[in-house]
Amino acid sequence: MCKRVQRGSCALLSVILVSGTARAQVDEPAPPPPEAVAAPDSAASDPAPLPLPPPAPTALVTSPPAAPPFPAPPSPLVPPPHPAPPPGPPHDDVTLSTLLYLHGARGSVGGKDYSRFYLGRAYLTGKFKPVAWFRARVTLDAHQEKLDG
Amino acid sequence: MRLKYAYGQIMAPDLGDVLTGGYAELGMVHTPWLDFEEHINRYRMQGTMFMERNGLFNSADLGLTAGGNLGPSLGDDALKNVSKANPGSFGSFAFGVYNGGGYAAHEANENKVVEGRLSVRPLGPFFPYAQLSYFGIYGKGNTPAAPAWRLHAGMLSVEHEYFVVTGTYAVGYGNQKGSQLSGSDGREFLG
Numbered sequence: 001m002c003k004r005v006q007r008g009s010c011a012l013l014s015v016i017l018v019s020g021t022a023r024a025q026v027d028e029p030a031p032p033p034p035e036a037v038a039a040p041d042s043a044a045s046d047p048a049p050l051p052l053p054p055p056a057p058t059a060l061v062t063s064p065p066a067a068p069p070f071p072a073p074p075s076p077l078v079p080p081p082h083p084a085p086p087p088g089p090p091h092d093d094v095t096l097s098t099l100l101y102l103h104g105a106r107g108s109v110g111g112k113d114y115s116r117f118y119l120g121r122a123y124l125t126g127k128f129k130p131v132a133w134f135r136a137r138v139t140l141d142a143h144q145e146k147l148d149g
Numbered sequence: 150m151r152l153k154y155a156y157g158q159i160m161a162p163d164l165g166d167v168l169t170g171g172y173a174e175l176g177m178v179h180t181p182w183l184d185f186e187e188h189i190n191r192y193r194m195q196g197t198m199f200m201e202r203n204g205l206f207n208s209a210d211l212g213l214t215a216g217g218n219l220g221p222s223l224g225d226d227a228l229k230n231v232s233k234a235n236p237g238s239f240g241s242f243a244f245g246v247y248n249g250g251g252y253a254a255h256e257a258n259e260n261k262v263v264e265g266r267l268s269v270r271p272l273g274p275f276f277p278y279a280q281l282s283y284f285g286i287y288g289k290g291n292t293p294a295a296p297a298w299r300l301h302a303g304m305l306s307v308e309h310e311y312f313v314v315t316g317t318y319a320v321g322y323g324n325q326k327g328s329q330l331s332g333s334d335g336r337e338f339l340g
Contacts, residue, residue, distance in 0.1 A: 133159060134157065134159055135158050135160075136156070136157045136158070137155070137156060138155045139152075139154040139155070140150060141151045141152070142150050143151070
């Protein structure tokens, strides 16, 4: 587990890579609600509504209304809901990610024991791709050159 | 805290199946070599790459980088085993002009540095795992005295599902910081 190195010291170095990504999508203009869709346009592309059933004959004796023989057809004034629009293309992404280099070490140097755990380097990256042919990136680099043991 | 990258990148349209995935970066950009090598050599998680570790250059600088792929992109099956960063069936390239100080130092002279990389897959899509790469630098070290800074490096790399092997040879004169005023050469084999 420990590796013998020069001058009798024993050291173990492990590096752990940690990364994470957060992703968001740029808001696109929301599709108009079904109610706002012009009825003539949708009516032109939709099948003609079913005819209403003929009115029932007037009865002299009041009785509970009978159940209709079939479900009422949809109103021609309210078009059927449109399917949800597909998700936006990937170039709409705004991405924020991080990459961390964690170090742990334990051993001895010159007869003096040490044990340490530290963040050796960290990157924070933001990416933005507003259109398919262009993207921008900014990466900040936090680092630690040396730590006395 | 330092600014490592800050650039805008424009993607170019493909020129048939010959040049694909073309791009140009302007700002604090990738230099041609290290981003390419780090996508092949997974040693990066333990430390810097061979030539960067010896102070010859680093991975970003203020300037302009352009690059692209040679041939169409490899298929999905091949891309499972090779770097997806430069997926040209016959290789890739990148070149640029930079201030020369790198991302960790201010520019100390008026000199501009030219760097270029060319990578080829000798067997194309039939064996895309092997690549031969050349990287060159021509410029001056980042000091007011501006000493010469030259580098020629070659790398043979084989990427596989279970292993990666690289062999690198570099020869040159000076370094990016301008602190080395002599020739240098080095070899590295890593598996």
